[in-house]
Structures are given as structure tokens and as C-alpha cells.
Amino acid sequence: MILQTKVGKKFIIVFNTINFLRNWFSGAGPLLLNRFWLVMTRYKNQKHFLVAVDCIVFGFDGQNLKILLIKRGFEPQKGKWSLMGGFVQPEESADEAASRILKGLTGLEGVYLEQLHVFSKPERDPIERTFSISYFALIDILRYQTQLNDEYHAEWFLLSEMPDLIFDHAEMVSMARKKLRYRAAMHPLLFELLPERFTIPLLQNLFEDVFETTFDKGNFSRKITSTGMLLKQKEKDKAGSKKGAFYFKLDKRHYRKNFHKVHSLVPNPGELI
Amino acid sequence: MILQTKVGKKFIIVFNTINFLRNWFSGAGPLLLNRFWLVMTRYKNQKHFLVAVDCIVFGFDGQNLKILLIKRGFEPQKGKWSLMGGFVQPEESADEAASRILKGLTGLEGVYLEQLHVFSKPERDPIERTFSISYFALIDILRYQTQLNDEYHAEWFLLSEMPDLIFDHAEMVSMARKKLRYRAAMHPLLFELLPERFTIPLLQNLFEDVFETTFDKGNFSRKITSTGMLLKQKEKDKAGSKKGAFYFKLDKRHYRKNFHKVHSLVPNPGELI
DNA sequence: ACAAAAGTGTTTCCAATACACCCATGA
DNA sequence: TCATGGGTGTATTGGAAACACTTTTGT
Known part of the structure; x- marks a missing residue:
């Protein structure tokens, strides 16, 4: 039972049951039906969120394992240190976002990069709920170039002398260190850190x-x-x-x-x- | 240098430079300042996305390792098998979403659940870009109850006899099997599968x-x-x-x-x- | 008694460790 | 020639693998 009417320039079609809608649409071919069906049932009213990536960058200078951090040159948390991160853009995967962001910081491409963990506590970013997909990166410290964007300063830290980090970034680093050992036990991962x-x-x-x-x-x-x-x-x-x-x-x-x-x-x- | 004016019922405040804004706002306390600052600078114009979780549920019947799949009783992909999944809700973390969804499927709580990987290719869901955080779960098959929502049928499959799955779910399963071995080598994880x-x-x-x-x-x-x-x-x-x-x-x-x-x-x- | 699976005893062998020792070279 | 770190030789040992053997009990 379908009712069609026109209000001003708009057409309105009323279906009594969902099955009427399905039958009506099936004439349009399965693809279009599927699309409408999903949009109207499953995805309807779902909340959308920001998705970011954050990179834990490890390097080795011949003596010590180090981590690369950036100092925020702007508010909020100006002067505090953080991992390098950014938002995932519509046309890129999370892996691609991580590569892009890492290239922006270090100038390097083809870096060893591995997804670590998603951090998703609703309150982890006080401004707005943001999912952060963390990545750890291993780079040969000698290839690293300091041609940085002047929006932020980047600096290598000994792991024992790491400063306080914003949000849950310290937790990310801690997890990355653990995973580095774990992975290095099974895989010749550490060669990525050497010339x-x-x-x-x-x-x-x-x-x-x-x-x-x-x-x-x-x-x-x-x-x-x-x-x-x-x-x-x-x-x-x-x-x-x-x-x-x-x-x-x-x-x-x-x-x-x-x-x-x-x-x-x-x-x-x-x-x- | 600040200009204030009123247009209809709206007040308009114009700041010449960002520092004026910061100074003006600092009277309101640092929290409010930070919130406004971030919203206006960093998070502005960022695209938001759907975020889902999908669960790979392993069980053991005494003879064989099995995986739990659901048959979609509705379009699209009606009749195809898939992992159990759903969208992350605003007030819950991804871990909590996975627990909730798993409880909906199996009736079980306190299940071993571990984050696996984020799947994020822009085109992985043909309807709308969706990030999927995959989890693998280990359950004692004897505790499992079949009191299922009648929207879907769930069934145990031998890994060797797994049917085709929707989207990139087969890739998720393959990664989960690998990770299961990997983790089980280091951790007495497999006891979760036993009574x-x-x-x-x-x-x-x-x-x-x-x-x-x-x-x-x-x-x-x-x-x-x-x-x-x-x-x-x-x-x-x-x-x-x-x-x-x-x-x-x-x-x-x-x-x-x-x-x-x-x-x-x-x-x-x-x-x- | 016999079959069938659970579990033990025993031998073999490899590979991780410890540490003494040798090597190459600049000062 | 001696000090220094790089690298080798070698004895010891713990434990993993192989597999023959014993145990238990229903039929």
C-alpha cells in the first residue's frame, strides 16, 4: 500500500511496511536497492567521529634507542611534547595517513611503519571525541633530515628521559616499546633502525x-x-x-x-x- | 582591537588577530579557552566518519577449532555470512562496543577479547566509508547459548569450511588466525577456549x-x-x-x-x- | 585376555651459555 | 709492546625429541 503525493516541489512516497519499499525498489535493480536499503536501515542515525593517527617514531644513534617528539608551538598545551599526528582524510587509508604525516615530519618515505592499536576512550581528547590509530615507525636516524615545518620543533629523546606528553600519548609510547620487543623477537625488524x-x-x-x-x-x-x-x-x-x-x-x-x-x-x- | 556589533538577534565579535582572541578568552579560565581555541583552529573542517567493530569469534568443541559467523537475514548481501559487528556508539570505547556486540550474539560476558587491527580502506564498505576495528574473541563453546536475536542466524564453522564473507571480513579472519598462533605462543591464551x-x-x-x-x-x-x-x-x-x-x-x-x-x-x- | 588410549622412562642429541683465549692494530 | 675491543674455540649442560614401555580399565 503506497501513497504518493506532492507538496510544493517535493514528491512524497509513503510505504506502509518495509517490504513494500523493498518490492517497489527491486525494479530498480539490486545495486540501487541495496544502497537505499542500507542507508535507510542500518546506517541511519549513526554518529560519525573524528579519526586521527599518531606516530611513535623510534630511532637509533649507534648508542641508544631514541624517540622523536614534537613540541607544540601553539595553544592548547603550548610547549608540551606530543607524538606526531593528524586526522585521516576522506580519500586515504589510515596507513596512508600515517605515511603522509611521517613524511611531513621527517622528510622520509618508505619507512617501516606498523599499526599498533586504536585508542578510543570517549574522553581521551577533551575537545571532541577522536579515535586515534597509533603507528610505530622505525627510522635510520642518519637518514633523518631536520628540514621541519616551523610550526613545531622535533627532538630526539632517550626513552629514559622522555618528557610528559599530551593526552594518552605516554600510554601509546609504552605500548609501542612493548610491541617493539615483542615483534623484534620474531622478526628482523631492528635492521630498519640501522644504516x-x-x-x-x-x-x-x-x-x-x-x-x-x-x-x-x-x-x-x-x-x-x-x-x-x-x-x-x-x-x-x-x-x-x-x-x-x-x-x-x-x-x-x-x-x-x-x-x-x-x-x-x-x-x-x-x-x- | 575588537569590534562588537549586533545583527538582528545575533551578536558578532570580530578579533583582529588570534592573540586578541586568546587574551579576551583567558578571562573565562583556561579550560574554556582551550576548548574554543582547539575547536576554532585545529579541528575545524575535519571530516567525520563511521566507526564500527567486527568480532572474530573462535571456539573449540573438543575436536576442532571453529569460528562463529552470522547469516544476514536482511538486505544487502542477504544470505551471505559475515562477522558479528556494529557501530561504536558515542558514549562507549571500542572495547566496550565489542563486548556489547558479543554479548548480543552469544549472551556471554567476561569473554577474552583482544583488539586485532583497524581496517580503513576508503572503499571497503561500498555504502559509506567506515573504519572497522576488528577484535578476536575466544569463547568456551560449551558456555555458548543459542538464544539469538531472530534477525540473524549464527553458526559454527570449521576453519577449513568457512563460506565466503562480506566486505573484507575474510581478510580479518585470516589475520586473526595468524595472531591467535602468535599470541598463543607467548601467552596461555588458549585456555580461554576450554571449560x-x-x-x-x-x-x-x-x-x-x-x-x-x-x-x-x-x-x-x-x-x-x-x-x-x-x-x-x-x-x-x-x-x-x-x-x-x-x-x-x-x-x-x-x-x-x-x-x-x-x-x-x-x-x-x-x-x- | 585383549584392545586402546594415557602417561612414564630412558636415550640421544642439539644448541644455549660461559668463559678462556687468540687476533689485529694504533699509540 | 701493550692496551683495547673484535672475534673464535671449546667444555658444560639443560632440555627437546624420539620412542619403547607400562598403566588402567571396558568389553
């Missing part, structure tokens, strides 16, 4: 910093070379000692086949949780 | 199904009991054999201390990725 050529003692520094422990240098060296993932170079780095340490490169061909051996490098793997 | 009392051969079935392999029954039994996580009960389950297998319970006191030993149960831990 193309690196020495084994340097690699050991990095592992020790990430896992907050120390390794026997002999065993570390033997284990990492026995994975077959590393290609020994002819040159040595003589900055660190008289004898010098050979440079290595990651062998990208054998990378995928042997990375599972990274696992054995990790102390107390079960304690990662 | 309070269970036998070791049952536990072995579950592990074998999750890790898609077989274990030596002797070694499995010895390893799992040596973790100290299990409390032997007096009764046996004689359904599976003449001799019968002792029931065990999870010792929740020693749970946290010993779960790292779960790790050694896993074959080729490095291959989990």
Missing part, C-alpha cells in the same frame, strides 16, 4: 637497548652470523677499536628464509608477553 | 589444531604439567579411552608466574612471524 652498513657490536648495542639486557659478545656474534642473514663486507669500522669491526649488510635474498633465527637471540622469549 | 575442567589430550587437540601440527603425546603431557600451571583433579574423563584421562584445572595463582613456559610448547616459534 645499510653496520658492525656487529653496533647491532649488539641496539639489541641490548631494546631488550634492556646484555649479551655475551662472542655468542652474539656467532649467533647472528650463523643465521646467514648478514653479508660480510671487506671494510672495517676502526672508530670503535684498534682492531676494527667488519661491516655487514643485510642479505635481502636470505632475509625471509632465515629471519626465524632471530628468535634465538632473544633472552627469555616467554617473558615478552 | 574449567579439561584433560591433557583435549588440550593437545586444541594446540594441534591451532598450530596445524601434531605433538608427541608423551612429551606434550610432560611439558604442560611441568609448567606448574595445571592442577590435577581426582576425577577422570573416561569418554575417550578405557583408562581415562585425569581432569585438570588451570591454577590461576601460578598462571602469571609460569605462563612463559607455554613458549616451549610451540614448534618452530620463529616461523610465526
Whole structure:
């Protein structure tokens, strides 16, 4: 039972039951029917929200694992430090948003970037409810360029000397550190933090910093070379000692086949949780 | 320099510079200032989106790992199978939304639920751009009640016999299976799938199904009991054999201390990725 | 008694650890 | 030639895997 009428320039069609609507629309083909059906039933009256991404950027300077933060040059929270973030735009995925934002901060592309967690407490942003999809990024600190937008200052911090952060950003960092260990136990992720050529003692520094422990240098060296993932170079780095340490490169061909051996490098793997 | 005027019933206040605005507002206290400031500068003109959650529900019937799907009883995609999902409401976090939705489907509360990944391709939902925060849930299949809303049918599927799913739900399931192995390697997660009392051969079935392999029954039994996580009960389950297998319970006191030993149960831990 | 699954005992072997030692080189 | 960090050799050991064997009990 359908009633059609006209009020001014508008047509009004009244359906008594939903099935009448479906029958009526089915003449228009299934696609159009589906579209209308969904809009009118399922998606109707649903609230829309802001969606942001925030990036936890890790770097390694040869000695220590560090994190990149920006200082807000504007209100609110002017002078406080925060992660680099921004809103997801209509035409991009969250991954694309994270890449775009990271490029804006560091000038780098092709960075290792992995989704961490969505933070979604309704009150986490005091201004307006915002979902934040957090990402952690690993960058070779030497490739990083300081050509920054002058809206914000960016600075590297030792993890032990990190300042207070806005909103729930400290929680994000804490989760990212945990996930970094967790992932690094299973995947040769940490090479993303190193330049193309690196020495084994340097690699050991990095592992020790990430896992907050120390390794026997002999065993570390033997284990990492026995994975077959590393290609020994002819040159040595003589900055660190008289004898010098050979440079290595990651062998990208054998990378995928042997990375599972990274696992054995990790102390107390079960304690990662 | 501020200009105030009145047009009809509206007051109009014009600030020459942003600093004038800040000064003027600071009399109202920092909270109000911050709120106005952010609304006017940072959040202005940002697009808002729908945010949904989708749950991948795993269960174990004693023999096989299964997944719970619902059949859509309405258009669009009527008759196709999908994960259980729904939109996040304004006053709830994504975790809370997932719990609510899962309770609606299974009647269960206190279920193990963990955030998996956000799916965010702009075109993933053909009707309107929707972010989906996926969760995986582990439930004891015996506690599950079939008192379902008659809007949809729910059914358990063997993972090997899963039907086609709508949108990108198949990708979600595939990621959830991977994450289940990954997490189970580090955490005694799989106990969530079992009833309070269970036998070791049952536990072995579950592990074998999750890790898609077989274990030596002797070694499995010895390893799992040596973790100290299990409390032997007096009764046996004689359904599976003449001799019968002792029931065990999870010792929740020693749970946290010993779960790292779960790790050694896993074959080729490095291959989990 | 026998079948069938649960669970134990025992051997083998590999790989993680510890640590002593050798190596290469600049000062 | 000696100090310094890089890297190797090697004994020890804990525990994972293999598998034969024993236990329990319904039929």
C-alpha cells in the first residue's frame, strides 16, 4: 500500500511496511536497492567521529634507542611534547595517513611503519571525541633530515628521559616499546633502525637497548652470523677499536628464509608477553 | 582591537588577530579557552566518519577449532555470512562496543577479547566509508547459548569450511588466525577456549589444531604439567579411552608466574612471524 | 585376555651459555 | 709492546625429541 503525493516541489512516497519499499525498489535493480536499503536501515542515525593517527617514531644513534617528539608551538598545551599526528582524510587509508604525516615530519618515505592499536576512550581528547590509530615507525636516524615545518620543533629523546606528553600519548609510547620487543623477537625488524652498513657490536648495542639486557659478545656474534642473514663486507669500522669491526649488510635474498633465527637471540622469549 | 556589533538577534565579535582572541578568552579560565581555541583552529573542517567493530569469534568443541559467523537475514548481501559487528556508539570505547556486540550474539560476558587491527580502506564498505576495528574473541563453546536475536542466524564453522564473507571480513579472519598462533605462543591464551575442567589430550587437540601440527603425546603431557600451571583433579574423563584421562584445572595463582613456559610448547616459534 | 588410549622412562642429541683465549692494530 | 675491543674455540649442560614401555580399565 503506497501513497504518493506532492507538496510544493517535493514528491512524497509513503510505504506502509518495509517490504513494500523493498518490492517497489527491486525494479530498480539490486545495486540501487541495496544502497537505499542500507542507508535507510542500518546506517541511519549513526554518529560519525573524528579519526586521527599518531606516530611513535623510534630511532637509533649507534648508542641508544631514541624517540622523536614534537613540541607544540601553539595553544592548547603550548610547549608540551606530543607524538606526531593528524586526522585521516576522506580519500586515504589510515596507513596512508600515517605515511603522509611521517613524511611531513621527517622528510622520509618508505619507512617501516606498523599499526599498533586504536585508542578510543570517549574522553581521551577533551575537545571532541577522536579515535586515534597509533603507528610505530622505525627510522635510520642518519637518514633523518631536520628540514621541519616551523610550526613545531622535533627532538630526539632517550626513552629514559622522555618528557610528559599530551593526552594518552605516554600510554601509546609504552605500548609501542612493548610491541617493539615483542615483534623484534620474531622478526628482523631492528635492521630498519640501522644504516645499510653496520658492525656487529653496533647491532649488539641496539639489541641490548631494546631488550634492556646484555649479551655475551662472542655468542652474539656467532649467533647472528650463523643465521646467514648478514653479508660480510671487506671494510672495517676502526672508530670503535684498534682492531676494527667488519661491516655487514643485510642479505635481502636470505632475509625471509632465515629471519626465524632471530628468535634465538632473544633472552627469555616467554617473558615478552 | 575588537569590534562588537549586533545583527538582528545575533551578536558578532570580530578579533583582529588570534592573540586578541586568546587574551579576551583567558578571562573565562583556561579550560574554556582551550576548548574554543582547539575547536576554532585545529579541528575545524575535519571530516567525520563511521566507526564500527567486527568480532572474530573462535571456539573449540573438543575436536576442532571453529569460528562463529552470522547469516544476514536482511538486505544487502542477504544470505551471505559475515562477522558479528556494529557501530561504536558515542558514549562507549571500542572495547566496550565489542563486548556489547558479543554479548548480543552469544549472551556471554567476561569473554577474552583482544583488539586485532583497524581496517580503513576508503572503499571497503561500498555504502559509506567506515573504519572497522576488528577484535578476536575466544569463547568456551560449551558456555555458548543459542538464544539469538531472530534477525540473524549464527553458526559454527570449521576453519577449513568457512563460506565466503562480506566486505573484507575474510581478510580479518585470516589475520586473526595468524595472531591467535602468535599470541598463543607467548601467552596461555588458549585456555580461554576450554571449560574449567579439561584433560591433557583435549588440550593437545586444541594446540594441534591451532598450530596445524601434531605433538608427541608423551612429551606434550610432560611439558604442560611441568609448567606448574595445571592442577590435577581426582576425577577422570573416561569418554575417550578405557583408562581415562585425569581432569585438570588451570591454577590461576601460578598462571602469571609460569605462563612463559607455554613458549616451549610451540614448534618452530620463529616461523610465526 | 585383549584392545586402546594415557602417561612414564630412558636415550640421544642439539644448541644455549660461559668463559678462556687468540687476533689485529694504533699509540 | 701493550692496551683495547673484535672475534673464535671449546667444555658444560639443560632440555627437546624420539620412542619403547607400562598403566588402567571396558568389553
